[in-house]
Each structure stands twice: as structure tokens, then as C-alpha cells.
Amino acid sequence: MSREALVFYSAVDDPAAWREALAAELPDLDFRVAPDGVGDPAEVGYALVWSPPAGFFSRFPNLRLVTNLGAGVDALVRRDDLVPVPISRLNDPGMVQMMASYIIFAVTRYARDIDVFEAAQRRGEWTYVHPRALSEVKVGLLGLGELGTPAALALAGMGYSVTGWSRSAKTLPGVTCLTGRDGLETILAGSDIVVVLVPLTRESEGLIGAAELAMMRKGAKLVNASRGKLVDEAALIAALESGHLGGATLDVFVNEPLPAGHPLWTTPNVLITPHIASITVPALAARDVAESIRRVRRGEAPLHEVHAARGY
Ligand code: GLV
Secondary structure, three states: OOOOEEEEEOOOOOHHHHHHHHHHHOOOOEEEEOOOOOOOHHHEEEEEEOOOOOOHHHHOOOOOEEEEOOOOOHHHHOOOOOOOOOEEEOOOHHHHHHHHHHHHHHHHHHHOOHHHHHHHHHHOOOOOOOOOOHHHOEEEEEOOOOOHHHHHHHHHHHOOEEEEEEOOOOOEOOEEEEEHHHHHHHHHHHOOEEEEOOOOOOOOOOOEOHHHHHHOOOOEEEEEOOOHHHEOHHHHHHHHHOOOEEEEEEOOOOOOOOOOOOHHHHOOOEEEOOOOOOOOOHHHHHHHHHHHHHHHHOOOOOOOEOOOOOOO
16 A cells, blocks of 8 residues: 655755654655655645645645645645645744744844944944933834744843734733734834734735835834735835835845845845745654644644635
8 A cells, every 4th residue: 555645845945854854753654855756646645835836736636735834825825726625834933933033133233223333334434323222112013923923022022112013903911912004004103113024915915015114204124024025115115215214124025036136136224135034944843744744634624724715
């Protein structure tokens, strides 16, 4: 009898590390790496994937679960080759820690004027800026989900003044939580640093456009570690070039890799990182992947199941 198989596809994640981590959890599961090592597609019951090519899923008639090798499922839920099987996304402790570290870095770089000192050093100048207390720095965090909540709590724990925004009302210790359009506008107008961590859905696409950027304080900073399409890039460039915004830290872009010659490369006060804010750590995430497979085998729902209608 053939063994039940999982197909793995990712252009950025290491299949060997995943093979080893999953073998420790589910020794009976055959691990096959697409595109070359798929074998008989009919034996594949599970897919563990990041951005597989168009038509990928149509090959597997017996798929029972698709697990997204990451938190954001925006690309996955919009595909037309997905048979109606449950989709689960990853949310492991490693990913949560990585995202919190990126947000803490980006916020702290601005809060402690490190961007000013970087520029001063490039000019060979000793520029003294008297430090502000962290409690005076108002951080607005848009998105209080599984990544946003720990980041908001970590920032609040460091002493920042944090206001969070989410679709449904939340209560978090030390964080002022707002919701709705009014809440969004309050945060935009009242924050020194706005962090975007909402999931990309049809509803949230273009959340930060020219009007929203205009509501932000003069000199405020924007951090986007979610998806490029949440922010209107042309409007952002205009806001940075006019000096209305004081800076942006961007890990995600409408088109990735950000093409050579794209205006963002040379827009003033932009820090660009290549979509690395948070990645899955196989050794930490394999337990959740395996647990979802066990649950689906028992006829139960997987962990972190994506709600197709909601889009995340
Ligand atoms: C990365 O972007 C992810 O969604 O996990």
C-alpha cells in the first residue's frame, strides 16, 4: 500500500529542514518536494506551500488540507485552482517572535532617532538630538491579530504609548484598542509611528491611501510589514517627497522583488527590507503542521483555519 504523502513547495523555504522537522512529528508521512519529487499526485493528501505556481493544486485529486507556509493567505484565497479543502495558515512561536523583533526594531529606530544619526554619519556630522522618553512616542498599530497583538504588547511593555486598531473590538493590557473608521482616523492623526499589520483582503486593500497619509502627523513614520497592497505606493512616495511623512520602513511591496529602478529605491527616508520581517522556523512550526494533519485525519478542522469568506 502506498504511504500518505505531503507535497512541499516554496521558492524561499528549505525543504530539508522541513523534511527533518516533520519526520520527527509524523514519521509515517511521505514528504515530497515539488516540482521534481512529487511522484504519484494521487497519493498526495496534504500540501505545505508558499506561493506555488498557477495551476499547482489541480494536479492533486485527493488533497485534504492546504497549509500556507506563512501567516498571510491573501494570494492563496484568491486562486482559482484550489479544490474546496480546508486551508490553514502557520502561526508558530518563531514567527510571532520574529515579527515582534522587526516591529520593535523599526519603531525603536525612529523613536531613538537612529535614522537621523545614520544620515548624520553619512554626512560625517555629529548631530545631537536629545532623546525622548519612550512614553512620549505614540505608536499606532493597525492589526491586532496573531502577529499584531504580541507586537503591540511587546511595544507597550517597553514603555511606548501604544494604540491598536482591529476589525473587531479587542481589550489588551496597556494598549488602547480602537475599531472602525473613526478609530483608524484617530490613530492616523495621533501617532508618531503607524505600523501596518492588518491582513490583506478585498476590504483592506488600499487601506492607507493619499487621504489616510494626509491625516497623519507631519513628520510621522510608516512601517509596513504585512502586504504591499495595503498602502498606495504612489501616494506614499508623494507624501515622503513632500516631507509630509518623515520616513517609511517597508518590508513588503506591491511587486516583489521590488524591481530595479523602482522609485521607492531612491525615495528619501525609506528603509527597504526584502520581505523578511517574519518567516516560519521549521523546528518550531512543524508541531502545528503535524497537529493540523492529525486533526484532518480524524475528520476535524485544522489549526488556524482560514475563513474563506473573511479572507484570512
Ligand atoms: C509572510 O509574509 C507571511 O505571510 O508569513
